[in-house]
Amino acid sequence: MIPVKRIDHISMGHHDYKEQQARLERLLGFEPLYEFPVREGAEFTGCTSQVRGTEIEFEIIQPAHPKSFLQRFIDEQGPGLHHIAVETHDIEETAAELERQGIRPFGGIEDDGDWRFTFIHPKESGGVLWQPFVPKNPPRDLDRSAGGGIVDLVRVDHVSLAAKDIEWQIDFQSRVLGCELENRWEDDELGYYGAIMTIPGSKLQFEVMQPSRPDSFVQRFIDERRPGLHHICCEVGDVDRAVEALRAEGIEPHGGVVENGWRKHTFIHPRDGGGVLFQLFEEPKE
Numbered sequence: 001m002i003p004v005k006r007i008d009h010i011s012m013g014h015h016d017y018k019e020q021q022a023r024l025e026r027l028l029g030f031e032p033l034y035e036f037p038v039r040e041g042a043e044f045t046g047c048t049s050q051v052r053g054t055e056i057e058f059e060i061i062q063p064a065h066p067k068s069f070l071q072r073f074i075d076e077q078g079p080g081l082h083h084i085a086v087e088t089h090d091i092e093e094t095a096a097e098l099e100r101q102g103i104r105p106f107g108g109i110e111d112d113g114d115w116r117f118t119f120i121h122p123k124e125s126g127g128v129l130w131q132p133f134v135p136k137n138p139p140r141d142l143d144r145s146a147g148g149g150i151v152d153l154v155r156v157d158h159v160s161l162a163a164k165d166i167e168w169q170i171d172f173q174s175r176v177l178g179c180e181l182e183n184r185w186e187d188d189e190l191g192y193y194g195a196i197m198t199i200p201g202s203k204l205q206f207e208v209m210q211p212s213r214p215d216s217f218v219q220r221f222i223d224e225r226r227p228g229l230h231h232i233c234c235e236v237g238d239v240d241r242a243v244e245a246l247r248a249e250g251i252e253p254h255g256g257v258v259e260n261g262w263r264k265h266t267f268i269h270p271r272d273g274g275g276v277l278f279q280l281f282e283e284p285k286e
């Protein structure tokens with residue numbers, strides 16, 4: 001496996017990062033951290049924000065010109081989740097290990113002045129663009145407790161992948177990224193097989209969903225788009241209060257409040273989340 005240290009950020013592509021940043025700050029309290037310096041010849045611009053309680057950042061990137069790879073991404077599937085950046089202990093060792101596993105370090109090892117990095121292409125990872133990197137500068141010292149937004153975000157629990165083959169995916173996640181299987185289940189009602197995996201050094205967990213029948217929402221997602229990141233699951237203080245706050249903003253929580261044996265939860269539909277489906281749940285109350 002590659003020498004994973006921790007997850008650094010989840011990134012999405014959007015045609016207007018400022019608009020999307022303002023939306024996520026309002027809804028989820030993703031507080032702005034910094035904007036990218038404008039670089040000559042850059043493919044994208046953007047910003048990062050902090051995510052309360054999870055020790056990761058959330059990045060929003062916007063195409064810097066019409067021929068940017070990111071513009072193609074948005075043209076093909078709309079704004080949405082784009083990559084996950086994972087800090088490793090050694091980038092040469094990361095690239096060598098990928099090659100040993102028959103995976104091409106996509107783009108070779110690049111250096112942008114702040115990071116040395118490579119990529120694992122979604123076609124080789126079951127649908128996620130992973131960006132392993134090693135920072136060249138010491139980490140920024142940041143307050144991770146601020147934020148929360150109108151939904152009173154407590155933390156981000158997991159990021160979820162709609163996958164074609166859960167067995168292959170579980171094997172890939174453990175073999176390449178050192179994830180450990182924590183739990184798996186079958187959801188008859190919604191029609192999918194699920195698994196939750198830990199990620200080395202990270203509070204954020206990784207969920208895998210595979211459709212168990214043709215009319216599954218996971219199958220629809222794969223048919224309409226491709227295997228890929230499906231939702232981000234967040235703990236909030238109180239689901240009913242979050243729903244009230246969303247409605248006061250003119251946002252109708254997708255699917256209403258669900259109480260089905262798992263935790264009480266609701267959703268912010270991608271049309272209201274700027275291209276990302278957010279699941280909001282609360283821990284059972286005493």
Ligand SMILES: [Fe+2]
Binds near residue numbers: 059083085131
């Ligand atoms: Fe990124």
Ligand SMILES: [Fe+2]
Binds near residue numbers: 158207231233279
């Ligand atoms: Fe989930």
